[in-house]
Amino acid sequence: MTISKQTTEDAPHRAAAAVQLAVAGLTVSFDGVTAVRNVNLTVHQGEFVALLGPSGCGKSTLLNAIAGLVEPEAGTLRLDGETVVPANGASRLGRVAYMPQRDALLPWRTVLENATLSAEVHRSGRAAALERARELLPRFGLEGFGGHYPAALSGGMRQRAAFLRTVLTDREVLLLDEPFGALDALTRRTMQEWLLDLWNDLGHTILMVTHDVEEALLLADTVAVMTARPGTLKAVAPVELPRPRTADMTADQGFIEQKSQLLALLREELREPGSAP
Amino acid sequence: MIDLARRDAAAVGNRRARQFDVRRLTSWLVPLALLSLTLVIWEAWVRIDDTPAWFMPSPSAVAEELWSSRALLWEHTWTTLQEVLLGYAIALLVGVTTALLIAYSPIAERTIYPLIVASQAIPIIALAPILLIWFGFGMTPKVIVVVLLCYFPIAVNMADGLRAADRDALNLLRSMGASRWQQMRIVRIPSSLPYLISGARIAAAVSVIGAIVGEWVGASSGLGYLMTRAASQFLTARLFATVAISAALGIALFVIVALVGRLLVPWADEGRGAQRVSRD
Numbered sequence: 001m002t003i004s005k006q007t008t009e010d011a012p013h014r015a016a017a018a019v020q021l022a023v024a025g026l027t028v029s030f031d032g033v034t035a036v037r038n039v040n041l042t043v044h045q046g047e048f049v050a051l052l053g054p055s056g057c058g059k060s061t062l063l064n065a066i067a068g069l070v071e072p073e074a075g076t077l078r079l080d081g082e083t084v085v086p087a088n089g090a091s092r093l094g095r096v097a098y099m100p101q102r103d104a105l106l107p108w109r110t111v112l113e114n115a116t117l118s119a120e121v122h123r124s125g126r127a128a129a130l131e132r133a134r135e136l137l138p139r140f141g142l143e144g145f146g147g148h149y150p151a152a153l154s155g156g157m158r159q160r161a162a163f164l165r166t167v168l169t170d171r172e173v174l175l176l177d178e179p180f181g182a183l184d185a186l187t188r189r190t191m192q193e194w195l196l197d198l199w200n201d202l203g204h205t206i207l208m209v210t211h212d213v214e215e216a217l218l219l220a221d222t223v224a225v226m227t228a229r230p231g232t233l234k235a236v237a238p239v240e241l242p243r244p245r246t247a248d249m250t251a252d253q254g255f256i257e258q259k260s261q262l263l264a265l266l267r268e269e270l271r272e273p274g275s276a277p
Numbered sequence: 278m279i280d281l282a283r284r285d286a287a288a289v290g291n292r293r294a295r296q297f298d299v300r301r302l303t304s305w306l307v308p309l310a311l312l313s314l315t316l317v318i319w320e321a322w323v324r325i326d327d328t329p330a331w332f333m334p335s336p337s338a339v340a341e342e343l344w345s346s347r348a349l350l351w352e353h354t355w356t357t358l359q360e361v362l363l364g365y366a367i368a369l370l371v372g373v374t375t376a377l378l379i380a381y382s383p384i385a386e387r388t389i390y391p392l393i394v395a396s397q398a399i400p401i402i403a404l405a406p407i408l409l410i411w412f413g414f415g416m417t418p419k420v421i422v423v424v425l426l427c428y429f430p431i432a433v434n435m436a437d438g439l440r441a442a443d444r445d446a447l448n449l450l451r452s453m454g455a456s457r458w459q460q461m462r463i464v465r466i467p468s469s470l471p472y473l474i475s476g477a478r479i480a481a482a483v484s485v486i487g488a489i490v491g492e493w494v495g496a497s498s499g500l501g502y503l504m505t506r507a508a509s510q511f512l513t514a515r516l517f518a519t520v521a522i523s524a525a526l527g528i529a530l531f532v533i534v535a536l537v538g539r540l541l542v543p544w545a546d547e548g549r550g551a552q553r554v555s556r557d
């Protein structure tokens with residue numbers, strides 16, 4: 001597949017879109033120790049939100065709570081206008097597509113078998129899912145590799161295979177936990193541009209955890225910054241950069257300004273670990 | 278323009294090329310050569326020194342005995358083989374079932390698992406005389422010794438493997454809404470297979486020992502029985518022949534289990550994974 005530096009159309013403007021994900025007063029504790037405290041976050045349909053924060057502040061925990069992998073101690077969570085926390089009876093598992101911090105590809109399954117996991121779990125049209133996965137292989141830079149085991153793939157390919165699995169989960173909301181964390185700088189940049197391109201085409205609502213301020217600014221509509229543990233949101237700011245975004249923008253004045261603002265916010269957290277804003 | 282697929286394909290190609298090396302072959306040749314050399318020296322030593330045959334037969338004398346007494350040897354080998362295979366099969370079945378139970382039920386995990394681990398310290402061979410009293414000179418007590426010896430490595434290894442499954446993968450499945458059984462089938466069981474196979478390999482190695490020691494304690498047939506009889510009559514060449522056969526049995530079983538293991542977990546080895554033909 002090819003990645004053009006200049007995407008022709010602008011990313012759709014999403015400010016006026018409906019609220020897809022609304023987190024209010026969310027608190028998560030493990031054995032009495034608070035990991036995430038009183039988080040309020042709204043994500044609109046088709047919006048790309050980047051979640052920044054120091055290590056161990058509870059970014060993964062927040063994602064896990066939204067996905068339904070851990071139960072919050074307090075707070076509400078609304079998905080597509082429906083309140084799912086506090087639980088309304090049915091489990092909220094399976095409502096969003098979740099990509100764990102590491103790729104979590106099953107080493108005994110080929111790329112295609114990994115990618116179609118969701119259809120297998122839901123016993124819903126495995127053949128159709130395989131068909132779609134095959135069609136999407138080139139778009140994910142995996143053409144000719146559908147029958148390969150993950151061990152035979154490069155780091156970038158593995159990550160794209162995990163993305164394919166996430167996209168084929170067929171949910172509007174994607175929760176991505178540091179998808180590029182394990183990649184080298186060059187592959188990372190290529191993958192960021194690739195993801196922008198993909199998101200432009202597919203229009204998912206994305207909440208993505210990252211450590212990398214540049215990555216957040218390059219990709220997201222909105223950046224949310226968390227405090228050190230117990231993590232809460234200390235700032236939610238729109239990214240003031242035009243789309244389409246390119247890697248060249250990292251040298252722009254506006255980019256540098258926003259980057260230093262965010263870095264300053266993060267640095268405060270490193271200086272006083274555990275303190276409230 | 279960056280062609281992702283082509284760049285990555287080149288990386289994979291390099292990796293695949295690396296696996297055609299001669300190390301695999303030499304890894305077999307060197308020990309084989311060493312073994313042959315030992316046999317040659319042994320043969321020469323016995324001939325030059327004129328060692329009495331009842332004390333130390335030459336390799337050729339043992340080979341001669343293997344051939345001339347083949348009917349007798351086969352009869353007793355068959356008894357031992359039956360004990361080993363039957364015991365091994367039962368241990369595999371019961372061991373895997375126990376492991377699945379432990380992984381599926383937290384109560385079983387808290388009650389059975391510590392017991393199994395602790396009981397590994399019991400010298401099971403010491404039970405053979407008791408089993409002889411209870412079950413007599415037939416095959417039953419030997420099969421039981423083999424089952425007991427093989428059961429623990431299989432059950433404990435597989436249980437550990439089921440528990441060691443990748444948490445991220447399990448979380449991923451849960452996030453998709455997978456049931457407990459689906460998590461078991463899709464993640465836990467496959468990731469336990471390498472553990473199961475290493476347990477099964479250990480079991481293969483000890484199974485022949487179990488049957489033979491069981492036969493030493495009291496039997497009317499089997500390689501262990503033939504060994505004690507040959508030893509008491511100073512039929513040393515025959516004794517060596519039975520030792521050679523039991524060694525061959527143990528090695529054959531071990532190799533078979535290792536080969537089945539490779540078939541079951543082709544992903545355990547990166548090179549083999551890359552070889553699988555693309556099906557898309």
Ligand SMILES: Nc1ncnc2c1ncn2[C@@H]1O[C@H](COP(=O)(O)OP(=O)(O)OP(=O)(O)O)[C@@H](O)[C@H]1O
Binds near residue numbers: 030056059062101229
């Ligand atoms: N299942 C759990 N049981 C107990 N404590 C947990 C659990 N999961 C997370 N924690 C704790 O909660 C805190 C937040 O962890 P979390 O993984 O969410 O941080 P993170 O921001 O994602 O960190 P990183 O950037 O290193 O990935 C940590 O102190 C961690 O030890």
Ligand SMILES: [Mg+2]
Binds near residue numbers: 059060061101177
């Ligand atoms: Mg994390």
